[in-house]
Amino acid sequence: MASVLARYRKSLLERTKHHLGYPYNLDFDYGALSQLQHFSINNLGDPFIESNYGVHSRQFEVGNLHGILVGREVFPDGILYASCESHYSVFKAARMYRMDCEKVNTLISREIGCEDFRAKLSLHKDKPAIINVNIGSTVKGAVDDLDLVIKTLEETGFKHDRFYIHCDGALFVLMMPFVKLAPKVSFKKPIGSVSVSGHKFVGCLMP
Numbered sequence: 739m740a741s742v743l744a745r746y747r748k749s750l751l752e753r754t755k756h757h758l759g760y761p762y763n764l765d766f767d768y769g770a771l772s773q774l775q776h777f778s779i780n781n782l783g784d785p786f787i788e789s790n791y792g793v794h795s796r797q798f799e800v801g802n803l804h805g806i807l808v809g810r811e812v813f814p815d816g817i818l819y820a821s822c823e824s825h826y827s828v829f830k831a832a833r834m835y836r837m838d839c840e841k842v843n844t845l846i847s848r849e850i851g852c853e854d855f856r857a858k859l860s861l862h863k864d865k866p867a868i869i870n871v872n873i874g875s876t877v878k879g880a881v882d883d884l885d886l887v888i889k890t891l892e893e894t895g896f897k898h899d900r901f902y903i904h905c906d907g908a909l910f911v912l913m914m915p916f917v918k919l920a921p922k923v924s925f926k927k928p929i930g931s932v933s934v935s936g937h938k939f940v941g942c943l944m945p
């Protein structure tokens with residue numbers, strides 16, 4: 739067993755040296771969290787309903803599926819808008835929840851193109867809007883301009899009670915406060931939810 743583990747560790751070390759693209763943290767210091775590593779934590783089902791599987795961390799983790807579900811619950815006939823750079827979980831949510839979804843074109847920076855967004859909103863002025871805003875898209879790291887998205891909605895005639903914004907901050911939102919001139923993601927703005935991934939820059943092992 740020792741030699742199997744040693745070989746496996748060696749291959750992990752080797753692969754880690756040449757790993758590109760996925761922004762995880764290797765400066766692990768679990769501190770107070772190390773006491774949680776002896777449990778089989780699993781977040782099955784609806785994060786806000788107590789399930790039979792009691793070993794979970796749902797009080798801390800919900801994600802894109804939940805954010806978009808809240809939007810759909812607020813606006814059952816709402817249309818989901820998301821840039822074509824959005825994570826697949828966003829389009830998966832649209833299929834799961836049977837929501838009409840408009841894919842919005844992106845700029846060269848891969849952030850959402852607000853002219854195309856405006857044009858698509860104008861086609862569906864009679865339906866509320868549910869918008870996924872990327873704060874760091876997977877692979878290309880595009881950050882949508884949250885303020886411009888809100889402005890575009892307002893200018894197209896969507897009052898604050900006719901839209902719901904979910905920010906997919908899985909990749910970058912935890913570091914935005916430390917980046918000069920980065921868009922501010924704040925619940926002082928008319929947004930409904932933000933998702934973050936603990937296992938990326940923070941470096942939580944699970945779930």
Ligand SMILES: Cc1ncc(COP(=O)(O)O)c(C=O)c1O
Binds near residue numbers: 801825876909936
């Ligand atoms: C932009 C973005 N959204 C969502 C996800 C999914 O996050 P999680 O794996 O924490 O569910 C990822 C993960 O790779 C991502 O990069």
